Amino acid sequence: MSNDYIKDKPIDVSTDTDRILLDGVERELYDFVDEEREEDFYRINEGLTEEIVRKISEEKHDPDWMLEFRLKSLKIYNELEMPDWGPPIDGLNMDNIATYVRSKSNMVNSWDEVPEDIKNAFDKLGIPQAERESLAGVGAQYDSELVYHNVRKDVEESGVVYTDMESALTGEYSEMVHEHFMKLVPPTDHKFAALHGAVWSGGSFVYVPPGVHLEIPLQSYFRLNARGAGQFEHTLIIVDEGADLHFIEGCSAPKYNTANLHAGCVELYIRKNARLRYSTIENWSKNMYNLNTKRAICEEGGIIEWVSGSFGSHESYLYPTSVLKGDRSHSEFTGVTFAGKGQNLDTGAKVIHIGKNTSSFIDTKSICKSGGISTYRSSVVITKSAEGAKASVNCGSLMLDNISRSDTIPAVDVRTDKADVGHEAKIGRISDEAVFYLMSRGISEAEARAMIVSGFANPVSKELPLEYAAEMNNLIKLEMEGG
Amino acid sequence: MADTLLQICGVSAAVEGEEILHDVSLNINKGETHVLMGPNGAGKSTLGNVLMGNPVYALTGGSILFDGEDISKESADKRACRGMFLSFQNPLEVPGLALDSFIRNALRQRTGKNVKFMQFNKDLMNTMKLLNMDPSYAERDLNVGFSGGEKKKSEILQLLMMNPRFAILDETDSGLDVDAVKTVSEGIREYQKREDGALLIITHNAKILESLHVDYTHVLVKGRIVKTGDASLVEEIGKNGFEQFL
């Protein structure tokens, strides 16, 4: 493995000693580094060239169309400009990012067969345990490829397909994949969508047949362990007519002092009267550039519910998009973002109303502290055809000190008079009265403040399954202490 | 029955998916005054809002007939034009819209006729006098900066000016001092004097009823009418509370 990355200009991550001490104890849960033994991993050299793209394609045994698609995407990537409106991404140099790193062992469906060090990593994150207790299926990705994939028997028997993207590309559903892959998020959408199209690897494919209701969630967990690498997983979910699915995505990575990049892509197709809940607890380490694209399209009566917790990464651009194409389709976005020291998190949501009587709700909370920058950014577009559309946007921001920054940038574009849009945003601080009230009941000030912040984020945590809500509250506590 | 004005037939209603009213039936004839009492959270205001067609409350069962016609699916303005009226517990404020021009506009909508300015002004001033309202309130913006008592008077003023055939008074006495209760009660009595005017008075306080003629009293508990009686029931509740019905 090349050691060139060490010479890279370090990016601005926390060097505060208190913080590191705290990190040493608490954040270890996510930030631990698993020393990768070089001989166990296959790593493509850093950089982004046609040669590298071809090599990834060859390594993955792509069908011919996919190689073509990758090369076309690379061309588009080179033509597109960097965005000029968000957090600065000049600290990110593709020449220093390895776009493909994978363990030499193959994907298996039993944790016992997962290589020891990787299994340990997931054990620490509690994935096998969660699978035993509360999940219908689990996919675990380590660096660029899935190392583990398993679905409960009864779920499989109901016709639900949950597999890694690589198998999906060549398996029974290859045509369905070809038909939908990057159709919702075309590589021309923006520069990092093009990058994703060129170098993507890993991720999951889910198909829920008509009328099937999954009572318990499926989960994919993404761990990016390699230093100076990128993760570009692709998630493609099709929920067929009248079906119902809850999908959970978790992500984390150890903390290095070189930039890592995550440019995943999530495409969700929700057919007539189907419903999908897509929950994410994102906790990338604070050297990560998280430039992720998520988009859902709803047919008639379809429902997409996004639940999103953003805690990690150095910088984020993340705006899950709902395209409400079918009449009476509906989207809900519930999100919380916590920006601490050294973080610049630009998050929000987009909704496009096309069908008649469509409705959307956005409810977000942003918290910032210790110099963190949190930006809520959204757009709600109601096209002329969307008669009877209703949209409501509600965003709250909490400033925990006066060295941080919190911006709210919500755009609304309405092109029919038969629409109804409400918007409200508030910014403020923790009220001293509230802190005093809790303290008068015997709670320490620090704890009182943490409780109030957790309460502020409650609209999000209450939408999560219990164990994830607990994880989120832990993350909030961690952020509150680490300042 | 020729005199029947409003028929509530087995009405159930829900707010945000939760059923509040269960199978409520009630007949109100022309000229009658009905009182609806009940503990907090019994669903009294819900019934008032459902009768008037507030879209927040979903009718989940039964029907509402006015003049023998099913109005269950009509919007509130249509019901108002039929002669229904709801006095709000918390009347809304409209900056920029003067009280007098609001009432004149509403009258014009309801009757479809132009309102004669001079006659209207005379009626308005007389009615305001009856309600002990300062005439300057006519030119003030609708309910803006009105005290709790003035807001309620403004509702009764609208009642008397619009002269509906059936009025629901939702907690019109709440938050009023003794004098204001008396004035409001006088306004209601004035309405009762008029021919055919029917009333449904929602309250959990017997005070306002002391000087009013009452034909029937209904007790609503947990979304059901558990007892119907005459005016004496008001007195009984005043003495013994609602406990006996729980």
Added chain:
Amino acid sequence: MEMTKRINHLPVLTWNKLKLNDAELLINTEFGKVNTFADAALPAGVTAEKNVSFDELVRHFDALAVSSPKEKIVAGKLPIYNEQRFATGMGKEIDDLIVEADCKTDIYTVDGTHTDPIVLRYDYKNGASGLSSTLIHAKAGSESTWVMYYTSEGKQTDNGLVGASTRVFLEEGAKVHLVKVQMLSEGYTFFDDIGVISGKASELSLAKLSLGAKRAYEGFNDYQIGDKSRLTVDYGTICRDGSFTDINYNDIFIGKKAEGVMRFFEPLYGNAEKTFRGTLDFRQNSKASVGDEQEDVLLFGEDVINKTIPLILCEEEDVEGRHAATIGRLSDEMLFYMQTRGLSEHEAKKLMVRASLNKVARLVPDEGIRHKIDEYLKDVI
């Protein structure tokens, strides 16, 4: 002259696709040598210095030690406002235009308390175009009321360009009530670029009715530098069929305990297109400041285009900021209330248009002008 000016910049950029980051103002006319028309009779204590060149105006800023605060560069937040010595809402390119068109500035200096409004009339005849530039310098403790009244005589189809640049500098404890009424013919293009610097415990109230013109560009920028300064904005317009309106209002909190309230009302008819940018910007140490912004839009046309982007920028913990927008319909509560009194949704909306514009019209202190507004509104609604 023929040129395009980039104006009304959003203080922080967002997705270019939304076309909200700025606006273009097309200038394709010659400006006559017109500044103020009617020379208002000035009360004692108010003095005027006329025909001041832009260079002299800047020297005037120097003498008064007036300047917009230096902007801190925030990573990823570029550009933050345009570079102007005394910032305005539309931005530097309007200052450039004033220089290019050799438009002179009238400087009014106010001392003492003046209850009678000072009315400045700008009446353009037969499609004439004109630019005006004004600085109101309110001295410490002074109080004054200004009405700037823009009208045109001639055909409704006259299509001139009328532009105004208005700066207000409030010293400690000064109060200025600025009222602007625009009732130009329906063919006109109108722009109104306002810049304010608010000193300690000063108060600025702006009441604005922009009723005429086909294309209207509105910019406003207030640096609330002094502690305990106050700003109130009441803005009403009618975006009629075929019209285009572009609004950019910024309230920047710098002093402590500053207060800002901005209320906007915009009904849209036919295929009117309107963009609204409204920003509350809380700078570091603007402790205990409170900002509130409300925009209400009623839509009355199948082909309307309504864009709204209300920003809150914040780098201070101890502040309260809120913005809210309602677009399309009345609130369910209000609609139900109106309906119980027999008004249909359409009637209720119409009534609200009158009510909301009345609210602003009442703030006009000149009875004659108020009467004209009443007549105008009766005609239009």
